[in-house]
Amino acid sequence: MDEAMEALKVVMLTLLAGLMIPLGGVIAQFENVRPHWLEQEFRHFVIAFGGGALLAAVALVLVPQGSKELSIPATVAWFSLGSVALMALDIVLTRNGSPASQLAATLSDYLPEALALGAVMASGASGSNGALLLALLIALQNLPEGFNSFREINDTGMSTGKLLTAFFFLPLLGPVAGLLGYFVFADYPSVTAAVMLFAAGGILYLVFQDIAPQAKLERHWSPPLGAVAGFLLGLVGHLLLH
Secondary structure: OHHHHHHHHHHHHHHHHHOHHHHHHHHHHHOOOOOHHHHHHHHHHHHHHHHHHHHHHHHHHHHHHHHOOOOHHHHHHHHHHHHHHHHHHHHHHHHOOOOOHHHHHHHHHHHHHHHHHHHHHOOOHHHHHHHHHHHHHHHHHHHHHHHHHHHHHHOOOOOHHHHHHHHHHHHHHHHHHHHHHHHOHHHOHHHHHHHHHHHHHHHHHHHHHHHHHHHOOOOOOOHHHHHHHHHHHHHHHHHHHO
């Protein structure tokens, strides 16, 4: 019974954190700031904020947790493999005319962290508080990332209804990853570590290849502060976890 309740907690925490992705899409749909220059600056600020949150996930969660379980050569190998794999995905998306880099980065962040959440929950009562804080951190990261992903894809002319419907299915992936972490990967910490490092390498590639360039706005200097704010958000979450 206790195991079933713990598994249910994993499902609920990962699902609620994942629902921030479509919520970000809903906000992006109705986001409309005037005058036009302020709308542009706000949008670039949010893009930078999402990039900063992703960097925080890499620097404060994925790499530290992943590297604890692996040797230095293995850490370097998995991190490098992740960056090369996401580069290949980026090339495929570009050739197909699909600007889904932000969404790829979001899922590369959300799913490994959901897996880690399940593994943390399986560690016993001491892991419950850590899992709760990790879920909060994932949720706070997913909101701006969902906003940016929706705007990035919606700008291509894709139907808003279809896009929102797709976004509402994405959170279902989180509980799957969380339950895998709880029932399977908790017994194989080195595998969990490899997944986290693989994701970290891919996220870092996408941040500098696609997300950071979009955050720049000529003759406006406040959007980069969004990256600082996003990183600080991750830093606060990290300090709470530790």
